[in-house]
Amino acid sequence: MSGSSLDGLDVAFCELTQENNTWNAKILHAETYSYNNSLIELLTSASSLDGINLMKLHREFGIYIGKIVNHFMDNCPETPDYIASHGHTIFHQPDKGITFQAGDGAYIAAETGITTISDFRSLDVALGGQGAPLVPIGDDFLFNEYDYCLNLGGIANVSFKENHKRIAFDICPVNIVLNMLAKQAGKKYDKDGNIAKNGQLIVPLLNELNELSFYKKSAPKSLGREWVESDFLPILNKYNGPVEDKMHTVVQHIAEQISKVTKSGVRKELFLTGGGTHNKFLVQQIRHITNHILIIPEDEIVDFKEALIFALLGVLRFRRETNCLASVTGARRDSTGGIIHRV
Ligand SMILES: Nc1ncnc2c1ncn2[C@@H]1O[C@H](COP(=O)(O)OP(=O)(O)O)[C@@H](O)[C@H]1O
Numbered sequence: 001m002s003g004s005s006l007d008g009l010d011v012a013f014c015e016l017t018q019e020n021n022t023w024n025a026k027i028l029h030a031e032t033y034s035y036n037n038s039l040i041e042l043l044t045s046a047s048s049l050d051g052i053n054l055m056k057l058h059r060e061f062g063i064y065i066g067k068i069v070n071h072f073m074d075n076c077p078e079t080p081d082y083i084a085s086h087g088h089t090i091f092h093q094p095d096k097g098i099t100f101q102a103g104d105g106a107y108i109a110a111e112t113g114i115t116t117i118s119d120f121r122s123l124d125v126a127l128g129g130q131g132a133p134l135v136p137i138g139d140d141f142l143f144n145e146y147d148y149c150l151n152l153g154g155i156a157n158v159s160f161k162e163n164h165k166r167i168a169f170d171i172c173p174v175n176i177v178l179n180m181l182a183k184q185a186g187k188k189y190d191k192d193g194n195i196a197k198n199g200q201l202i203v204p205l206l207n208e209l210n211e212l213s214f215y216k217k218s219a220p221k222s223l224g225r226e227w228v229e230s231d232f233l234p235i236l237n238k239y240n241g242p243v244e245d246k247m248h249t250v251v252q253h254i255a256e257q258i259s260k261v262t263k264s265g266v267r268k269e270l271f272l273t274g275g276g277t278h279n280k281f282l283v284q285q286i287r288h289i290t291n292h293i294l295i296i297p298e299d300e301i302v303d304f305k306e307a308l309i310f311a312l313l314g315v316l317r318f319r320r321e322t323n324c325l326a327s328v329t330g331a332r333r334d335s336t337g338g339i340i341h342r343v
């Protein structure tokens with residue numbers, strides 16, 4: 001898994017079993033391989049590459065993932081049955097029928113000699129869906145005891161059950177923006193939220209961010225880097241305050257948007273995952289503003305829940321079972337997405 005925060009490639013060796021229609025999942029070994037600055041730069045600017053260079057990146061990033069998996073497997077108890085790879089999203093404009101994840105599965109399969117499933121989003125987009133989110137089916141199978149599953153990655157997303165139907169959507173940007181601001185302060189990310197904590201609220205900026213039209217749209221809806229660049233950053237860049245004030249304000253904005261979508265007022269259990277869960281100031285603000293009970297699992301689940309769920313999507317693909325829910329993507333029907341590169 002490679003998320004929009006661009007922190008690195010998450011690799012998890014997972015064991016999935018099914019008994020009496022209930023899935024059980026275990027992470028046996030997991031590691032994040034941080035991206036160096038040149039790879040971050042390449043992936044960030046990939047959307048402006050010309051056709052041939054984009055294809056080159058697709059291939060080279062596939063080989064890179066394959067090499068990392070080979071290295072990772074040195075520390076695994078056995079060879080996995082298959083690899084499920086999300087790749088890294090370069091374009092996500094489902095309203096135009098486009099979603100593209102770099103990291104060609106054919107090259108991962110060729111490099112590792114292991115059957116690889118990739119390109120999980122395209123079929124859903126072709127069926128008129130957002131191609132996202134894909135994780136909710138995993139929330140439903142593996143983490144269904146909580147009222148809300150909230151992932152604080154590059155972008156925050158939520159999933160929950162309403163009238164026996166799973167609903168899910170992207171809420172707002174989190175680390176994708178916080179990391180951009182951290183960079184202005186000379187850091188890769190704002191460790192524990194210490195920079196944001198020492199800032200002051202910029203009220204007009206907060207109000208303007210809260211007015212973004214995406215927040216008024218009803219689900220299904222999803223966000224990508226393109227939206228952050230075209231809609232979010234221009235507002236952020238209009239203000240000249242110190243970076244810690246902007247960060248503080250963005251954290252407040254995130255907590256307020258989460259509060260809005262989780263209908264605070266009635267106390268609920270919120271299951272928190274994603275790198276933003278380590279951001280102490282952000283979590284404190286979410287707790288304070290939503291007044292929900294925050295359930296934070298062990299670090300392995302916080303950091304690798306999405307990778308684990310992609311392993312599950314892979315096994316579902318193999319079994320030709322639904323791995324993508326039209327109820328959350330808005331597609332014409334449920335589907336079984338992913339291309340199998342069998343070696
Ligand atoms: N201790 C921490 N304090 C604050 N933020 C953190 C901490 N650890 C991780 N993060 C944030 O989490 C991000 C990674 O989150 P992740 O869930 O992997 O997102 P994505 O799915 O978009 O890759 C990092 O880039 C960083 O912004």
Ligand SMILES: [Mg+2]
Nearest residue numbers: 003005007008
């Ligand atoms: Mg990540």
